[in-house]
Amino acid sequence: MKARVHVMLKNGVLDPQGEAVRHALGQLGFDGVESxxxxxxxxxxxxxxxxxxxxxxxxxxxxxxxxxxxxxVEMG
Amino acid sequence: MKARVHVMLKNGVLDPQGEAVRHALGQLGFDGVESxxxxxxxxxxxxxxxxxxxxxxxxxxxxxxxxxxxxxVEMG
Structure with a gap:
């Protein structure tokens, strides 16, 4: 059987990886990426x-x- | 609006991170973790x-x- 686990930083915890992706998407011309x-x-x-x-x-x-x-956790 | 993207290594591509997690779960006494x-x-x-x-x-x-x-990609 399969299980899938998502692990995310809690709200309020700074996410430099996510911020880097947001910045890079902007540089590539994708507008409107808010976070x-x-x-x-x-x-x-x-x-x-x-x-x-x-x-x-x-x-x-x-x-x-x-x-x-x-x-x-998602089972299935 | 929100979008969620999952990025996984393709089947057949070695996943040393996943393998390390599998090994560590075994060490912690979780049996039956196949991959x-x-x-x-x-x-x-x-x-x-x-x-x-x-x-x-x-x-x-x-x-x-x-x-x-x-x-x-999941939209919504």
Whole structure:
């Protein structure tokens, strides 16, 4: 079974990577890009029957730095 | 309006980051993690009326390295 985890910087945490992308898009002539946030997506191939709670535990322990990052889990 | 872009390494391209995550999850006692792929997610806040084609152009020109990465775009 598959799980997909999104890890994004929390609102209010400065995102220099996203800011660099916004700036570069402007330089390339793409107008109207108001803000950009960049995060990570982690696709996990898991043994059948793995629960969403287990995946959340993985996030808490390893995948996200919960001081500055928030995460969301999609199973399926 | 918002757009979300996922950028993942193509199948067959070695993903050392994902492999490191898989290994670390095993070390932490999470069994049954068969494979892990790590990619990027980019959330764009765009001027109203920006088309999906424009976002795809951003991907081709900047956000993805299409030699080794594939991307998908979600508008909304």
């Amino acid at each position: 950009v946030r960049q995060g990570k997506v982690i696709e996990l191939d898991l043994a059948d029957g793995t629960s969403e709670d287990t995946v959340r535990e993985m996030c808490e322990k390893l995948l996200a730095n919960t001081v500055i990052e928030s995460y969301s | 892990v792929r790590q990619g990027k997610v980019i959330e764009l806040d765009l001027a109203d009326g920006t088309s999906e084609d424009t976002v795809r152009e951003m991907c081709e020109k900047l956000l993805a390295n299409t030699v080794i990465e594939s991307y998908s």
